[in-house]
Amino acid sequence: MAQKNSKNKKKLFFGSAFSALAVLLTLIFGNSQNNYIAESAENIFYDQFFKWTTEVIDSTGEKDGVIMESTPYNDQNIIIADIDEKSLLKFGHYYNWDRSIHAKVIENLGEGGAAAIAFDILFKDADFGKRKGEQCQEILKQLDPDTSHVKLFTQIHSYYNYDSMLVEATRNSNICIVSFLLNDTTHYRNKSDWYNLSTWERAKEVGFSSTFELNQADKPQEIESRPLLDNVFPELANAGTRVGAVNAYPDNDGTIRRINLLYKFPRVKEDKLAPQRIYGALSLMTILHLFHKDPKDIQIKMGKYIDIGKPFGIYRDSVGEYHTTFPNFTYPMFLSLRDKMKQIKESGVQKASQVETSYKTSVSRNNDGQIVFNIFVEENQHLSATLSNVLRKLPENIFDKLKTSESVELDSGFTMTKSDETEGVYVIKNEDDDENYITPSVLKTIHLNEYAYKDLKIGEHKHLSRSMDISYDKAKNKWSASIHFFTNQILQDISNASDQQIASIKPGEELRFGPYKRIPINDHGRFLIKYKGRFNDLKPETRAFKHISYYDIYRDHKNLDQYAGKTVILGSSVSALFDIVNGPHEENIPAILVHANIIKNVLEDDYMTILNENYQRIAVIVLAIICMLIGVYFRSFVSLILTIGIAVLYTLFAYICFKHNIYIGVSKQLLAIITPNIIAMVVQAYFENKEKKFIESSFKQYISPELIDEMVAEGNMPELGGEESNITAYFTDIQGFSTFSEKIGSASKLVELLNEYLTAMTDVLTTKNKGTLDKYEGDAIIAFFGAPMKYDDHARRACNTALDMQSELLRLRKKWFSEGNKWPDVVHNMHMRIGINTGNIVTGNMGSTMRKNYTMMGDEVNLAARLESAAKQYGAYIHVCKNTIDQLTEQNINNQYIYRSLDIIRVVGKDEPVETFELLAYASDANALVLKKLCELWKEARAAYLDMQWDKAIALFTQCLDFEPHLPERDPGSKTCPSQVYIKRCMAYKQNPPAHAGEKWDGIFTATEK
Secondary structure: OHHHHHHHHHHHHHHHHHHHHHHHHHHHHOOOOOOHHHHHHHHHHHHHHHHHHOOOOOOOOEEOOEEOOOOOOOOOOEEEEEOOHHHHHHHOOHHHOOOHHHHHHHHHHHHOOOOEEEEOOOEOOOOOOHHHHHHHHHHHHHHOOOOOOHHHHHHHHHHOOHHHHHHHHHHHHOOEEEEEEEEOHHHOOOHHHHHHHOOHHHHHHHOOOOEEOHHHEOOHHHOOEOOEEEOEOHHHHHHOOEEEEOOOOOOOOOEOOEEEOEEEEOOOOOHHHOOOEEEEEHHHHHHHHHHOOOHHHOEEEOOOEEEEEOOEEEEEOOOOOEEEOOOOOOHHHHHHHHHHHHHHHHHOOOEEEEEEEEOEEEEEEOOOOOEEEEEEOOOEEEOOHHHHHHHHHOOHHHHHHHHOOOEEEOHHHOEEEEOOOOOOOEEEEOOOOOEEEEOHHHHHHHHHOHHHHOOOOOOOEEEEEOOEEEEEEOOOOEEEEOOOOOOHHHHHHHHOOOHHHHHOOOOOOEEEEOOOEEEEOOOOOEEEOOOOOEOOOOOHHHEOOEEEEHHHHHHOOOOHHHHOOOEEEEEOOOHHHOOEEEOOOOOOEEOHHHHHHHHHHHHOOOOOEEOOHHHHHHHHHHHHHHHHHHHHHOOHHHHHHHHHHHHHHHHHHHHHHHHOOEEOOOHHHHHHHHHHHHHHHHHHHHHHHHHHHHHHHHHOOOOOHHHHHHHHHHOOOOOOOOEEEEEEEEEEEEOOHHHHHHHHOOHHHHHHHHHHHHHHHHHHHHHHOOOEEEEEEOOEEEEEEOOOOOOOOHHHHHHHHHHHHHHHHHHHHHHHHHOHHHOOHHHHOOOEEEEEEEEEEEEEEEEOOOOEEEEEEOHHHHHHHHHHHHHHHHOOOEEEEHHHHHHHHHOOOHHHEEEEEEEEEEOOOOOOOEEEEEEEEEOOOOOHHHHHHHHHHHHHHHHHHHOOOHHHHHHHHHHHOOOOOOOOOOOOOOOOOHHHHHHHHHHHHHHOOOOOOOOOOOOEEEOOOO
């Protein structure tokens, strides 16, 4: 045990030492931020996890015929205005488009009520029609040189001034986020080409309304600086509500997994020596626009988050008017929404679906200077100027009068009644019975927005509210709205807003709703993108975002309401325009999807994060320790299986974490699982090989190679100096071997016979039953079981060896007989005697200082030798001491054998008598029935013998002769058998009784020869 513990300590020490070195190297070189190979290895798992999580499921919810969990595609908040193949086919090559196309798209989206229009399109410069105007002037001069066209030149320039159209549409929409590129000087050949783009004056041209001060970030020095503010002309930049960078640089392998949300410009050697500002990415500025957040109110914690606060709110301007923060969502819409939600809750309805909270209402001033309304309640209604004026003057409590009467008289001959078809809707008729429809929320919208339209100019028009409906699930206490920006938490907060809270808002103050938004960033302001869905699929409905052709937006004036409340990103999915990138989940995706996914991540608070490096190190160390211990203490095959299992389970666990938005790292951890385990197995193999060589050198002549392997594997190092333990001694001898040399007649043939016999018997002993060979003494085999390899069933192994040797001898006898006259009859009839005894025996290296043998010593060894020699007096061939039978009984395996009590004998050289048994066969032997019958008769005969009933005993022993397996008449070569011995002994005792009449006889037989 001490040797085993010492060996384990050594293995543990060296395994730990080498594993610690491997883990240290893994931690040093496994940091993906500093090592390209480590980064590439980590990206393999990261990208594969993304591919699994974004795997496309068809519109039926099936994948390969299996119903899958539904995945929400076609985001309800974000639309891609796609410069697609259709648009290029209709409008021609993109670089030949005039900017009036973009202006018209912006106008239509604004008219449709889009919440934001983000440009993933760059407009580098503008000449406001100058170049084309001059070309036209030159053509006119060439065609008609004698006529002056100077008076037409201004009109011509105006006709081609598409840049101004774009700027005007951008400014008027009040929802555009213009893009620019923070570039490098390497994109230009000459300094004169880029210098003006790198200065503080350039920053002032573009404006600072979308920038952060350096002191808004706790570590501004960690933010990347860029030398050029490029690809936008100042007039357009100043026309947008925000401007944002569209930089999206890939990782080393060309894949975009993260982008910088923050940059500094201009680039200076030291931040304190020149003015600088922090610029945000297009996606960040789009979010700030949707949240109506001033960049100066944003808090930036490098390595943690960008705090942008709650997403929705109401506020009062400097004159005290109420507004909401969400674009094109008016304060009356907010009030109508809140009141309708309270009504639904108070009604106790279980489920309310598609309940209208506000209707689309717009206003314009006609050519006569009169205000007119367009109301979309039951249908599109263009109200007359007269009715519009009536509604402006109509009190809100007018609807209360309809509770007591069927109709109410209005000014100018109009009457109002309740609608019989739609609850909450009222019908207004004039004398000609023309019907118009109105609701209390529409009237409130008209009243509350008067400040917004009273100063409208002729021809101008303005939206006062948009259509919006909500639904409610009482069981889940969950709200949803047709404008999907309004999440359940925002709606819950709105429903709980009290009149007192709203009234307490002072001018310049706001009240916010919804969860706090903190966008996670790393130490350098980079955001890890969680991509949604796939793009490269033939079914548009399976894409994460809905793509609408640029051409369709330009041409379609009837379906503009589909853009209400949506964030629309202008860009292209056409590879010919070279705005294609690689994502972790698929290759060749439009770059426009990078910003779309970031916006979606923020709106849904759905962020992918990477586990802190310190926690990853802890995981690496823990896994390494576990797998090192497995390698040290388990056999190689088991260790390999366990290690593979741990690696598979860890990878599965990492994927589950990934699905829950945490990437815990895989490559370093797998390396920490595999490397220490391999090292530990090598250390274990080294020690085992060393031990095996030692054991082989000491024991190869005694035990089988398989047993040596088993000893090494189990760490059972033998005590070579001598150790007492409970084992089983085993002696064999060939009956009458002294006569063999005379009968065989040749020494060489005798050696041949003996070698064949000893080889077969030794194989049975060492290979089959894992016994230990002590020595050969001529034809005798001396062996023992239970040392040096310790096992509890040494008695069973000894008995099995005895029976197996007897069976092997029968096989050899048949073989020798088949060889004809080669061997005399004495060989054909060879018999072997075996003596077995179990007890406390000393084993170890014994001998002189010159030569030692691993052997056994003790009284129990001598007894086993005496039992073997005494067996010939009984005609028995397997003579077993009661100690051995007792151990079989204790282990409850004695029923596996057929044996009989042979005698109580006092062997030569010992005073104490011992009970002995003859082992006959396995219980499963083919001759088992006959042998069991023999044992039954034998038991009765022995009882009569011990009771000194000699005649009865003689009769019973005589019956036993019919079943004796070694009766000389049946078994040539046998001299006698136990029944014959006892018959003779009974006859002798009958003449000379061993005890006087009336005395109790102990039954002990004293042997007179060895």
